[in-house]
Amino acid sequence: MNKTLSILALTISLISPHNIWALCSDASYEEIMEWDIINIIFPEYVMQDSENFDYLIDDNESIEFQNFYNPYIPYFKKSPNYGNIDEWAKYLGINQDQAYYLVNKSSKNEIDSLLVFGNCRNKKLEFANSKFCKKKKNALKYISYAKFLEPYMARESGQDMKQWQEYEFWYYWDYSYCPRKKTVHDLDYETIINNLIEAYKAQKDKELKLRYGYQLVRLAHYKHHYEDAVRYFDTYVEPLKIKPEIYYYALSQKAGALNGLNKTLKNNPAEEGNSQVAMDFLRVFSKSKDLKYSAYLSLRFSENGKALENLYNQSKSLNNEDACSLYFLLGHDKFNNPLNELEKIENLDPNSTLADVLMARYISSLKRHYLGYKLEDLEINNPNLGQALKIAESMRLKSSHKDFWNLCAAHLNAYSQNYPKAKEYLSLVKCQRTVYQTHIKLLSCYIAILEPEQFDKTTANVIIKQHKEILDEVSYLRAVMAKRLEKEYPLIAFLLLHETNELGLSSKKWTDMIQYGESKNHNEFDKWLLQRCKYDSNDAYSHLALSYLYENNIPSAYKYKEYVKVDYELKSVLCYNIAYISKKI
Amino acid sequence: MNYSLLKILPIILFLLNSVSCVSGASPRHNISFYHWKSNYQIDNDVRNYTRGLNCQKIYIHLFDVVKEGEISRPINIFQVTDSLKNDSSIHFVPVIFITNEVFSNTDTAKINGLTHRLKYFTDNMIRHSNINKNTIDEIQFDCDWTPSTKENYFTFLKYVKNLYPDVKISSTIRLHQIKDMKETGIPPVDKGYLMCYATSYANDGLDSNSILNIDLLKNYTENLNDYPIDLDYALPLFSWGIVSNKKSQIKLINGLTHNDLDSVRFKRISENRYKVREDCFINGLYINKGYTIEIEQITPTLLRNAIEYLDNKIQKDYNIVYYHLSKGFLNRYTIDELK
Numbered sequence: 001m002n003k004t005l006s007i008l009a010l011t012i013s014l015i016s017p018h019n020i021w022a023l024c025s026d027a028s029y030e031e032i033m034e035w036d037i038i039n040i041i042f043p044e045y046v047m048q049d050s051e052n053f054d055y056l057i058d059d060n061e062s063i064e065f066q067n068f069y070n071p072y073i074p075y076f077k078k079s080p081n082y083g084n085i086d087e088w089a090k091y092l093g094i095n096q097d098q099a100y101y102l103v104n105k106s107s108k109n110e111i112d113s114l115l116v117f118g119n120c121r122n123k124k125l126e127f128a129n130s131k132f133c134k135k136k137k138n139a140l141k142y143i144s145y146a147k148f149l150e151p152y153m154a155r156e157s158g159q160d161m162k163q164w165q166e167y168e169f170w171y172y173w174d175y176s177y178c179p180r181k182k183t184v185h186d187l188d189y190e191t192i193i194n195n196l197i198e199a200y201k202a203q204k205d206k207e208l209k210l211r212y213g214y215q216l217v218r219l220a221h222y223k224h225h226y227e228d229a230v231r232y233f234d235t236y237v238e239p240l241k242i243k244p245e246i247y248y249y250a251l252s253q254k255a256g257a258l259n260g261l262n263k264t265l266k267n268n269p270a271e272e273g274n275s276q277v278a279m280d281f282l283r284v285f286s287k288s289k290d291l292k293y294s295a296y297l298s299l300r301f302s303e304n305g306k307a308l309e310n311l312y313n314q315s316k317s318l319n320n321e322d323a324c325s326l327y328f329l330l331g332h333d334k335f336n337n338p339l340n341e342l343e344k345i346e347n348l349d350p351n352s353t354l355a356d357v358l359m360a361r362y363i364s365s366l367k368r369h370y371l372g373y374k375l376e377d378l379e380i381n382n383p384n385l386g387q388a389l390k391i392a393e394s395m396r397l398k399s400s401h402k403d404f405w406n407l408c409a410a411h412l413n414a415y416s417q418n419y420p421k422a423k424e425y426l427s428l429v430k431c432q433r434t435v436y437q438t439h440i441k442l443l444s445c446y447i448a449i450l451e452p453e454q455f456d457k458t459t460a461n462v463i464i465k466q467h468k469e470i471l472d473e474v475s476y477l478r479a480v481m482a483k484r485l486e487k488e489y490p491l492i493a494f495l496l497l498h499e500t501n502e503l504g505l506s507s508k509k510w511t512d513m514i515q516y517g518e519s520k521n522h523n524e525f526d527k528w529l530l531q532r533c534k535y536d537s538n539d540a541y542s543h544l545a546l547s548y549l550y551e552n553n554i555p556s557a558y559k560y561k562e563y564v565k566v567d568y569e570l571k572s573v574l575c576y577n578i579a580y581i582s583k584k585i
Numbered sequence: 586m587n588y589s590l591l592k593i594l595p596i597i598l599f600l601l602n603s604v605s606c607v608s609g610a611s612p613r614h615n616i617s618f619y620h621w622k623s624n625y626q627i628d629n630d631v632r633n634y635t636r637g638l639n640c641q642k643i644y645i646h647l648f649d650v651v652k653e654g655e656i657s658r659p660i661n662i663f664q665v666t667d668s669l670k671n672d673s674s675i676h677f678v679p680v681i682f683i684t685n686e687v688f689s690n691t692d693t694a695k696i697n698g699l700t701h702r703l704k705y706f707t708d709n710m711i712r713h714s715n716i717n718k719n720t721i722d723e724i725q726f727d728c729d730w731t732p733s734t735k736e737n738y739f740t741f742l743k744y745v746k747n748l749y750p751d752v753k754i755s756s757t758i759r760l761h762q763i764k765d766m767k768e769t770g771i772p773p774v775d776k777g778y779l780m781c782y783a784t785s786y787a788n789d790g791l792d793s794n795s796i797l798n799i800d801l802l803k804n805y806t807e808n809l810n811d812y813p814i815d816l817d818y819a820l821p822l823f824s825w826g827i828v829s830n831k832k833s834q835i836k837l838i839n840g841l842t843h844n845d846l847d848s849v850r851f852k853r854i855s856e857n858r859y860k861v862r863e864d865c866f867i868n869g870l871y872i873n874k875g876y877t878i879e880i881e882q883i884t885p886t887l888l889r890n891a892i893e894y895l896d897n898k899i900q901k902d903y904n905i906v907y908y909h910l911s912k913g914f915l916n917r918y919t920i921d922e923l924k
Contacts, residue, residue: 309866330871335830337873340864384831 083245083289091207092136098127108147115140142208145199149192149215152182153222184222192219197236206240213237214250221257226264229257248288252295255280259302270303270310278307279322286325296329320348328354338362339387346391350398359395359408362388366415388412396425403431410443419451441470445477455484457492461525468528491516495533500540507547507556514540538563613902614892616923617642618910619680619819624664631912637920644678644725644906647710650703652686657699659706665714677716678755679707682727688737696737700744723753725778730762735770742773757819760784760805763812777814778906779806781891782821787881788835794881796821799890809898817904818895822914822923824882828872838868840913843880851878885922 081104082096089099101124102111113120115137118130133140193216200212213236220229233254237247259277262268270277278299285295299307311318311326318326324345331341338358345355366385389412396405406428413422426443429436445467452459460481464471471477478496486493491512494503503509517535519526541563548557616638620627625645627635635643648659681703688696711718726745730738746754753775762769763779784801785793793801797820809816826841845868851859854877861876872878895903907923 305869308871309869312866312871333871335834335836336871337831337875340873 081290087244094127108144111140111144138208142211152184152187189223200236206242210240211246214246217250217253221253226257226261230254245289248284248291251280252284252291270306273310273313275310277302278311282311282322282325286321324348324352324354331358337384339384339391342391346395350395351400356401356404363411385416389416403429403436407439414443414447419447422447445470449481461523464525464528495529499534505547505550507544507551510540510544510547612896615904616640617906619644619906619908621646621909634915638923642676642678644680646680650683650687657687665710676720678723678725680725680727685729685731685734688734691737693740696741697744700741700748704748723755725755727757729759732768739773763809764805771813777816778819779816780819787827787837796881797883797887797891799894817906819906819908820891821883822907827879829877831875838870841868842882885918
């Protein structure tokens with residue numbers, strides 16, 4: 001008998017499409033992937049201005065671009081230079097997609113063909129008809145020259161960077177086989193500079209002049225002609241007195257050049273706290289759409305790593321906008337308490353979107369902090385929660401972003417278990433945008449689950465009537481509900497987050513499951529749950545039979561053999577074996 | 586009294602005296618230093634200091650090798666300038682740090698490729714630094730290998746030796762690799778350097794100096810004399826501040842000492858612990874009010890205790906390599922305190 005069972009068990013394990021032992025799932029609520037939390041419950045897109053989404057990188061310790069453009073934000077930019085693309089689109093009188101293609105994707109040859117022939121074969125450039133090409137000839141000339149320069153625009157990391165130190169060489173045993181990247185050193189520098197200056201002078205249009213000026217500053221910077229780069233900025237960029245996005249591109253290059261120049265000086269002004277470099281990068285951060293992250297990195301590493309400190313030491317002399325940017329950058333670091341900087345921003349400009357971003361980050365991090373806690377630990381151990389609450393309650397009165405701050409105050413009061421207050425603030429959120437309405441539904445459901453002192457199936461039934469849709473969508477909310485039910489209703493708690501086939505092979509669990517599933521007293525909650533967890537009567541009995549078999553309880557397994565479906569290969573073998581064994585008994 | 590005994594008594598007394606002198610003498614130490622900064626900035630003060638210790642060797646960190654995806658690449662590359670050639674009296678030993686990850690999930694073909702690339706890179710760095718290549722008689726590798734990577738790391742060391750047949754190949758040895766030598770193995774090198782520091786983790790919550798704790802050092806080195814390869818000994822000179830925020834995260838501020846923490850911004854709450862009174866920068870790190878800072882440093886006394894322990898344990902002359910050469914650290918110790 002034992003030998004037969006062993007063979008049977010082996011047979012099952014070999015032919016089963018899934019390892020049946022793996023069906024014994026013990027996944028707990030805490031182990032569930034909570035993309036809901038990160039992306040829906042309090043995503044950054046609640047804020048007013050989409051451009052601020054860029055700040056909200058996950059890990060600002062990494063120098064690499066790590067998920068800088070959060071892919072979960074619905075309004076993420078199509079390209080890293082969308083600010084520049086926007087301005088091209090307006091300048092050329094075309095839409096963003098067309099501008100994006102023209103500036104980023106088309107080849108120099110295609111642009112040259114537009115210049116010479118007034119058309120080109122690429123259908124994506126059909127919008128650039130002969131009339132357009134004639135009217136925008138100077139712009140197309142600029143774009144063509146920019147495309148010529150672009151492949152050479154790679155900055156070497158160190159002043160004495162030798163080719164053999166470039167890490168690409170690292171992958172080749174023989175230097176001569178290494179495909180070398182182009183750099184500015186491959187250009188006829190003097191000729192290019194003269195060309196750019198001539199083109200600049202020939203332009204009447206300030207915006208195009210500015211773009212040529214930017215190319216001058218960047219080329220000189222990358223060539224390590226730092227003094228020239230700064231001079232070109234002062235001579236060709238600043239006097240134009242216009243500050244579109246490309247101005248900040250040029251300013252960023254100038255700041256980089258100045259930083260390089262300062263390092264060559266015997267007395268580096270940065271070491272003495274004179275922070276023009278830091279000021280420039282801070283200005284880029286404040287105003288640029290495309291370069292916020294690169295400015296942030298530059299602020300971390302320029303001036304021998306002291307840029308932020310130098311700015312902080314002179315923070316009282318900064319204008320409000322720059323000071324808010326500085327405090328934002330300091331508060332953005334994951335190691336720091338964003339609320340301290342948020343308070344400073346609040347005092348300067350309660351309407352600053354940067355304050356909104358910091359609070360959103362704080363609340364998002366709070367939620368993630370929660371995920372490992374038991375329900376009783378949701379009584380926050382977070383010492384900053386009181387501070388956050390105070391700020392939110394103050395800002396909802398001061399800031400013009402009423403909906404946002406009322407929503408924050410609602411969240412924070414909910415986490416502080418002050419549910420009446422949370423509901424009160426939630427009722428003040430009037431914005432009809434989908435994201436706000438989603439938040440209202442989420443938080444309302446969350447409060448409904450946590451507010452009652454006692455929680456049973458009757459409570460669950462009330463909640464499901466009001467919040468069925470959101471409970472279907474958001475597993476975190478089901479997890480919270482499961483926590484409230486697990487002591488008295490462990491099976492129901494399990495089913496809130498799993499399907500029935502994850503019950504594993506336990507006759508006790510399946511017996512309980514069948515008892516629950518076959519009960520004649522289902523309320524709306526039960527019906528919802530059984531449908532959600534895909535309860536099927538025949539399937540349940542089939543699993544019960546398998547469970548008994550697994551537990552070496554053949555007579556009990558045999559009782560339910562008729563439920564075992566023959567369309568599963570595993571179960572047909574099982575049927576055969578049960579029949580065979582039963583004949584032997 | 587026996588006349589013969591009287592005649593030889595002085596000889597016996599003389600021999601006994603000699604033995605007692607010999608057994609009472611401490612082992613002698615040759616002193617050298619690690620240089621771990623990316624720029625070689627040894628000014629005259631530092632140079633004179635090292636001369637005072639008769640330091641003739643500097644172990645110079647050239648680069649790290651890290652793994653990114655499937656590829657290993659160099660980072661933290663030493664800025665090669667002509668300054669190294671000015672120190673002709675110094676014998677440089679290149680040191681290359683390789684992360685343990687480089688040797689996980691790899692094979693002999695990749696290790697072979699790594700070895701060749703590393704040789705190419707190292708040779709170029711040496712050539713461009715104008716160090717006389719003929720003076721390089723040792724190359725050191727620093728890797729915190731584990732039982733699961735030891736085979737690959739040891740293979741790498743053998744391949745390197747094949748490419749540098751006339752050069753000694755040495756490796757750092759960490760305390761846990763001495764204690765668990767059966768599991769972690771013995772690297773196939775000409776010499777090992779035992780790193781007598783990092784006795785515990787900075788965030789282990791224990792109230793002891795995580796850089797160097799003598800009791801833990803003794804525990805790790807119980808079987809030191811069973812280690813089958815020649816060892817030199819690295820000792821720490823550095824200090825740091827362990828900054829804790831309110832979210833159970835820590836950051837380290839290298840080189841921080843008690844003198845850096847003024848009473849206006851920092852309130853001393855115990856012998857080595859401070860509370861931050863206001864948001865501020867400290868040594869380039871921005872910290873918030875309410876955070877705590879714990880200072881860990883190697884006092885001359887602690888250093889002396891470590892050396893005395895090693896003297897008693899090893900009982901023969903040995904070399905000490907201090908980590909690391911920095912004007913700031915050297916200002917804390919007299920020359921005698923480092924001998």
